[in-house]
Amino acid sequence: MDRFLASGRTRWIAFAVLVVAIGIVPIYAIPYVNYQLALIAVAAVSILGLNFVSGYIGQLSLGQSAFVGIGAYAAVFGVQQGWPDILIFLFSCAASGTIGLLVALPTARLRGHGFALVSLALPIVAIPLANRFQAFTGGATGRSVDWLHAPAWSRLADDQWRLYIIALIAIAFFLLGRNFVRGKFGRALQLVRDDELVASANGVDGYRARVLAFTMSSIFAGAAGFMYLLAVQYVTPNTMAFLSSLYLIGALVIGGRASVVGSLFGGVFYVAVPVVAGQIDASQTTLIYGAILIVVLFLVPDGIVSIPARVSVLVRRLRRPSPRKRGIT
Amino acid sequence: MGQFIQLVIDGFANGSIYASLALALVLVRRSTGMINFAQGAMGVFTTYVALLASNGGAIPSPVAALAALVCGFVVGAFLQWGVVRRFNVRNAQTATVVSIALFMLVTGICGMAWGYVVRDYPSLFPNAVLPIGPAVVSVQSLGTAAVVIVVVVLLQLLFYRTKLGLSLRAVADNPESSQLVGMNVARLLMVGWGLAAVLGALAGVLVAPKVYLFPQMMDQVLVYALAAAILGGLDSPIGAVIAGWIIGIVEALAGVYVGIIGSDLKIAVPLIAIFVVLLVRPQGLLGRKEVARV
Amino acid sequence: MSLLEVRDLHAFYGPSQVLHGIDIAVEAGGAVAILGANGAGKTTTLRSISGMVRTSGTIAFDGRDLSGLRPDRIARLGIAHVPQGRGSFRTLTVRENLMAGAYLRRDAAGVAGDLELCLSLFPQLERRIRSQAVMLSGGEQQMLAIGRAIMSKPRLLLLDEPSLGLAPATAQSVYEAITRIRREIDLTLVIVEENASLAFTIADAAVVLEAGRVALAGPRAELIGVDEIRKAYLGS
Numbered sequence: 001m002d003r004f005l006a007s008g009r010t011r012w013i014a015f016a017v018l019v020v021a022i023g024i025v026p027i028y029a030i031p032y033v034n035y036q037l038a039l040i041a042v043a044a045v046s047i048l049g050l051n052f053v054s055g056y057i058g059q060l061s062l063g064q065s066a067f068v069g070i071g072a073y074a075a076v077f078g079v080q081q082g083w084p085d086i087l088i089f090l091f092s093c094a095a096s097g098t099i100g101l102l103v104a105l106p107t108a109r110l111r112g113h114g115f116a117l118v119s120l121a122l123p124i125v126a127i128p129l130a131n132r133f134q135a136f137t138g139g140a141t142g143r144s145v146d147w148l149h150a151p152a153w154s155r156l157a158d159d160q161w162r163l164y165i166i167a168l169i170a171i172a173f174f175l176l177g178r179n180f181v182r183g184k185f186g187r188a189l190q191l192v193r194d195d196e197l198v199a200s201a202n203g204v205d206g207y208r209a210r211v212l213a214f215t216m217s218s219i220f221a222g223a224a225g226f227m228y229l230l231a232v233q234y235v236t237p238n239t240m241a242f243l244s245s246l247y248l249i250g251a252l253v254i255g256g257r258a259s260v261v262g263s264l265f266g267g268v269f270y271v272a273v274p275v276v277a278g279q280i281d282a283s284q285t286t287l288i289y290g291a292i293l294i295v296v297l298f299l300v301p302d303g304i305v306s307i308p309a310r311v312s313v314l315v316r317r318l319r320r321p322s323p324r325k326r327g328i329t
Numbered sequence: 330m331g332q333f334i335q336l337v338i339d340g341f342a343n344g345s346i347y348a349s350l351a352l353a354l355v356l357v358r359r360s361t362g363m364i365n366f367a368q369g370a371m372g373v374f375t376t377y378v379a380l381l382a383s384n385g386g387a388i389p390s391p392v393a394a395l396a397a398l399v400c401g402f403v404v405g406a407f408l409q410w411g412v413v414r415r416f417n418v419r420n421a422q423t424a425t426v427v428s429i430a431l432f433m434l435v436t437g438i439c440g441m442a443w444g445y446v447v448r449d450y451p452s453l454f455p456n457a458v459l460p461i462g463p464a465v466v467s468v469q470s471l472g473t474a475a476v477v478i479v480v481v482v483l484l485q486l487l488f489y490r491t492k493l494g495l496s497l498r499a500v501a502d503n504p505e506s507s508q509l510v511g512m513n514v515a516r517l518l519m520v521g522w523g524l525a526a527v528l529g530a531l532a533g534v535l536v537a538p539k540v541y542l543f544p545q546m547m548d549q550v551l552v553y554a555l556a557a558a559i560l561g562g563l564d565s566p567i568g569a570v571i572a573g574w575i576i577g578i579v580e581a582l583a584g585v586y587v588g589i590i591g592s593d594l595k596i597a598v599p600l601i602a603i604f605v606v607l608l609v610r611p612q613g614l615l616g617r618k619e620v621a622r623v
Numbered sequence: 624m625s626l627l628e629v630r631d632l633h634a635f636y637g638p639s640q641v642l643h644g645i646d647i648a649v650e651a652g653g654a655v656a657i658l659g660a661n662g663a664g665k666t667t668t669l670r671s672i673s674g675m676v677r678t679s680g681t682i683a684f685d686g687r688d689l690s691g692l693r694p695d696r697i698a699r700l701g702i703a704h705v706p707q708g709r710g711s712f713r714t715l716t717v718r719e720n721l722m723a724g725a726y727l728r729r730d731a732a733g734v735a736g737d738l739e740l741c742l743s744l745f746p747q748l749e750r751r752i753r754s755q756a757v758m759l760s761g762g763e764q765q766m767l768a769i770g771r772a773i774m775s776k777p778r779l780l781l782l783d784e785p786s787l788g789l790a791p792a793t794a795q796s797v798y799e800a801i802t803r804i805r806r807e808i809d810l811t812l813v814i815v816e817e818n819a820s821l822a823f824t825i826a827d828a829a830v831v832l833e834a835g836r837v838a839l840a841g842p843r844a845e846l847i848g849v850d851e852i853r854k855a856y857l858g859s
Contacts, residue, residue: 114607121600128593287437293430506710511698511727
């Protein structure tokens with residue numbers, strides 16, 4: 001059974017099914033569903049980026065929401081300038097990526113806690129800054145746009161067209177991310193996470209790896225910011241809230257650290273919780289996150305994505321009880 | 330000049346609050362090896378309990394505050410025993426995620442039980458002012474600073490003059506050797522977390538009158554406290570306290586005397602300070618240098 | 624009846640088994656050395672007695688079964704363990720280290736007296752009594768560790784490689800100190816050593832471990848004559 005799940009062919013089938021679903025669903029679904037799907041894509045790409053830093057290289061970043069915000073604001077700028085959409089997209093990625101690189105260069109030299117603190121500082125400082133520079137950011141009320149309408153020949157509604165574009169970007173970035181972590185870069189990152197001394201003995205420079213991971217992470221966040229503006233059509237400083245960063249980390253862990261598929265699950269979770277919480281009591285999102293995160297950490301610390309593997313291990317153990325000495329702990 | 334003295338004293342008072350929470354962070358860090366991002370949220374919870382205990386003003390606020398401290402001890406010990414102990418928190422990533430989960434859990438519980446509304450919280454001190462030289466200083470600031478100083482001194486006495494204190498330090502230093510001399514490490518870790526939570530509760534009841542009580546009340550204080558703890562060198566209690574005071578005073582002065590930093594960007598000051606210090610001296614001002622043993 | 628009796632001891636670190644059925648008996652007042660090469664399971668044996676390792680089999684101390692007891696409970700019964708690498712409380716002072724050893728005791732006068740005894744046995748420690756343990760040399764930390772163990776007034780003292788990392792002269796003085804202690808206090812010893820000749824200056828019996836099993840055991844007089852021991856450990 002687990003061989004079936006893990007086989008490359010199964011994965012390609014699942015991927016194909018996903019692509020087909022993405023192709024069909026937006027046409028038949030109501031705008032609300034399309035909106036949620038778009039948000040899932042935004043969250044998934046943000047979390048995949050975050051995974052590079054926090055999952056693969058093991059350095060928790062508490063500031064991803066700030067980079068998403070930067071990407072979104074950069075897109076606003078591009079829209080206001082009337083740039084072609086491709087340029088706006090590149091600008092979003094570049095803006096976030098550049099700031100990410102600038103932050104990473106000095107910060108990557110710090111050890112775990114210093115790094116976490118600086119990353120935490122980003123959304124905390126970003127919000128008052130965004131409020132300050134009103135001319136550019138529109139202050140506390142933010143900026144709204146009316147952007148990227150469906151072309152007449154597609155005979156689609158705006159939200160459908162936008163969802164297709166968002167899905168396209170998401171798929172592209174997931175493929176990009178997948179290649180990134182599968183290749184030697186991904187292995188290098190994990191080597192650094194597991195034992196930096198061993199890594200450097202193998203010629204992998206921990207500092208460079210961290211800078212790379214963080215920059216990649218912010219580029220992905222920039223793309224997510226672009227997608228966010230496209231889906232939501234406005235941005236406020238609150239997009240960069242510190243709590244959002246925590247939710248992203250929570251969703252990442254619950255979905256699965258150091259896992260591309262896990263990032264997708266994380267994205268789904270990130271969007272699903274406020275929706276589900278809304279049925280009971282919208283203000284309880286934080287509590288639900290905290291409770292589920294603790295439970296997941298207890299039961300499946302490697303995230304939802306590890307459940308199939310765990311189940312098959314359990315099944316195997318139940319079938320063949322191994323002879324063990326009854327020890328006293 | 331008068332304004333300067335006032336700012337320094339107010340800054341010192343705020344700094345005392347940061348120092349108290351920073352000391353809590355150091356305590357937890359020394360005993361269990363992790364940074365507890367939920368330390369502030371725990372303090373918020375106990376402040377709500379104090380509000381409950383004050384019974385709408387029927388019970389005087391110092392008594393209610395005492396109730397918060399006791400509650401803090403219980404909550405801290407319980408979280409260590411019930412949650413933290415069950416994870417390998419010596420692993421930095423696990424520890425961070427667990428404490429973030431606790432942060433969300435505790436904040437969420439406060440939100441659920443008391444709502445995301447802003448409440449008044451009575452000060453422990455009378456609303457009066459005292460002339461000191463050319464300045465006019467609030468009794469609240471003086472009182473805040475005094476209370477924290479007293480608590481810090483008491484803790485020092487506990488840690489360095491009592492058997493319990495010795496055992497707490499021993500467990501933080503070498504848990505295995507502690508077991509071998511007969512110390513019940515699990516129980517002592519609960520005490521350590523309990524004491525840290527008391528400090529967090531103290532910070533809570535001291536800051537609530539100024540910023541009003543709501544579930545995210547201590548989020549900003551936590552950032553300052555983290556800054557102070559890291560600046561002081563994560564394993565140095567004195568360092569954390571002194572750093573807290575410094576941050577409080579610098580923040581107060583910068584907010585007024587440095588034009589571009591308004592009241593909203595004051596929080597950038599300690600963050601920038603830490604960033605610079607960490608780059609130049611990664612072990613903080615008073616910390617020990619970490620040596621990687623190959 | 625022996626003070627310490629270990630029977631059919633198996634020990635596990637996680638899924639791997641390190642000890643495969645060890646038998647050791649130590650008489651009250653006696654001193655037994657556990658010898659063997661690196662990785663033979665000597666340290667694991669001591670750690671098993673102290674309750675720090677998952678085991679099966681019997682460990683009886685003064686007739687009382689130690690299985691399943693927590694290490695601090697076992698210490699309470701009168702067993703002191705000087706771990707490999709000394710196990711000093713690095714940031715505590717020499718004095719605090721020694722007082723930590725007396726953690727379980729309630730007799731303040733007795734503790735003060737034993738502190739005096741320790742300092743007279745180890746004058747180097749008296750000179751450094753206010754220094755943090757981390758500032759002490761290897762030999763001084765070893766003496767500190769032994770002093771700390773003595774402070775608990777143990778009936779059984781477990782010593783894990785007291786000569787490890789020490790210059791021969793220093794190791795010698797550590798062993799002399801142990802001999803002096805045995806003259807002052809009623810103490811039963813179990814010493815893990817790689818340096819057999821040093822161990823035999825104190826031990827009256829020995830157990831030789833090989834890959835988690837007892838390869839040889841017996842009183843000193845017997846073992847010293849055995850060729851393997853001579854070649855492997857005494858180098859003659």
